[in-house]
Every structure is written in C-alpha cells, then in structure tokens.
Amino acid sequence: MGTGSYGTSSGAGGFSQSTIYDQNRGSIITANPNITTLPNLELKPEIQQSIELGTDIRILKDRFGIDFTYYKTNTFNQILSLGNVIESGATSRKINAGNIQNQGIELLIDVDPVRNKELRWNVQFNYTRNRGKIIKLHSDIKEWQLMGSADAGPEIWAYENGPFGVITSGYNNAYAAAPAILKMIKIQMIQEME
Numbered sequence: 001m002g003t004g005s006y007g008t009s010s011g012a013g014g015f016s017q018s019t020i021y022d023q024n025r026g027s028i029i030t031a032n033p034n035i036t037t038l039p040n041l042e043l044k045p046e047i048q049q050s051i052e053l054g055t056d057i058r059i060l061k062d063r064f065g066i067d068f069t070y071y072k073t074n075t076f077n078q079i080l081s082l083g084n085v086i087e088s089g090a091t092s093r094k095i096n097a098g099n100i101q102n103q104g105i106e107l108l109i110d111v112d113p114v115r116n117k118e119l120r121w122n123v124q125f126n127y128t129r130n131r132g133k134i135i136k137l138h139s140d141i142k143e144w145q146l147m148g149s150a151d152a153g154p155e156i157w158a159y160e161n162g163p164f165g166v167i168t169s170g171y172n173n174a175y176a177a178a179p180a181i182l183k184m185i186k187i188q189m190i191q192e193m194e
Contacts, residue, residue, distance in 0.1 A: 016032055016034045017029055017031055018032065037081070037090055037092050037093065038088060038092070038093040040093060040095065043095075043096055046075065048073060048075045048076075049074045050071070050072070050073040051071065052069060052070070052071040052072075054067070054068060055068055063112040063115060064112075065108075066107070068107050068108075071104060071105075071106075072103040073101070073102045074099055075099070075100045075101075076098065077096040077097075077098065079094055079096060080096075080098075080141075081093070082141070095140075097137050097138035097141065097144075098134070098137055099134075099135040099136040100134055101132070101133045101135050102131070102132045102164075103130075103131055104129045104130035105127075105128070105129050107126070107127040107128075108125070108127075110122065110123075110124050131163070132164030133161075134158050134160050134164055136160060137158070142159065142160045143158065143160070144157065145158075146158055146165060154168065155167070155168050155169075156168070
C-alpha cells in the first residue's frame with residue numbers, strides 16, 4: 001500500500017490538477033473534472049503510530065557491548081483505488097483502508113577480543129528480524145493485489161491477517177490457470193477410462 005501525499009491534485013476530490021505551458025513557456029495550472037474517479041470527500045490522511053525501545057550496554061572497559069532495539073509501527077488509512085460499478089458513471093473510487101503493522105528487533109553484539117597499544121581487533125555480530133502484517137484492510141476487501149504478473153509470472157498480494165507482500169503463483173489469472181485446468185481434465189478423463 002504505502003501512499004504518497006494526496007489532495008485534489010491527485011484526483012481524490014472532484015477535480016484533478018495538471019500543468020500546461022503557454023507560448024512563452026510559462027506554466028498554467030488547470031483543473032479538469034475528475035469524471036473517472038468517484039469523489040470521496042471523507043478521505044483521511046495516512047497516519048503512522050510508532051514506538052521504539054532500545055538499550056546500549058558496554059562493559060569491561062568497552063570491550064564487550066550489546067545494542068538491542070525493539071520497534072513497532074502501525075500505519076492506518078492508506079488510500080486505495082477500488083473498481084466501481086460502471087453504471088455509476090465512474091470506473092473507480094478512493095477509500096481509506098488498512099492497518100499495517102511492522103515490528104521487529106535489532107541486536108548488535110560488539111566484542112574486542114584483542115586490544116592493546118599496537119592492535120585493536122573488533123568483531124561485531126548483527127541480527128535483525130522484521131515482520132510485516134496486515135492487521136485489517138477494509139470491510140469491503142480482504143485481499144489486495146500489490147503487484148500483478150507478466151506472462152503468468154508470480155503476483156504479490158496482501159491478505160488481511162496475513163504477512164505483507166505474499167508471493168503467489170500466476171494461477172490467480174485465467175492465462176496461467178489454463179495449464180492446471182487442462183491437467184485436471186486429463187487426470188479426470190484417465191480416471192473415467194479405468
């Protein structure tokens with residue numbers, strides 16, 4: 001999801017803004033009716049809530065150290081564009097949706113096994129874990145395609161109560177599903193012949 005800034009200029013309201021140039025290369029801002037997107041005057045801005053806790057501990061005259069951090073971020077009100085009933089006169093509509101949560105830990109262990117006047121040998125071990133989860137999408141949608149496939153390749157989806165960015169097979173579309181369907185028909189025909 002992750003949206004940029006929004007406003008009337010991005011088509012959220014009744015007009016979309018664009019720039020044209022006159023004969024003297026001066027720019028003129030124009031406002032055009034946004035007839036393909038149903039306006040949603042109740043859209044809210046995206047909101048992010050975040051917490052981060054950490055500690056940095058050094059002992060043995062700074063020869064051994066542990067740096068630990070825990071973080072959790074929730075992002076609300078992503079602006080999504082949904083298909084719309086064509087009879088309404090608009091092909092899409094904008095909605096606020098989502099509560100995406102990212103949380104994880106970062107651990108750094110810092111050790112000086114050798115330290116004297118001539119030599120300092122420093123070794124660091126780093127471990128990071130991040131988990132993204134879709135806590136909630138919207139009451140009307142439970143899955144959202146983040147990236148489509150090309151030539152029946154993999155697709156990336158977001159599922160409510162699932163991880164963010166699930167890679168799926170191209171069998172979600174008709175072109176890629178055809179070989180699998182033909183294989184099932186072939187197996188069924190063989191079973192019927194036996």
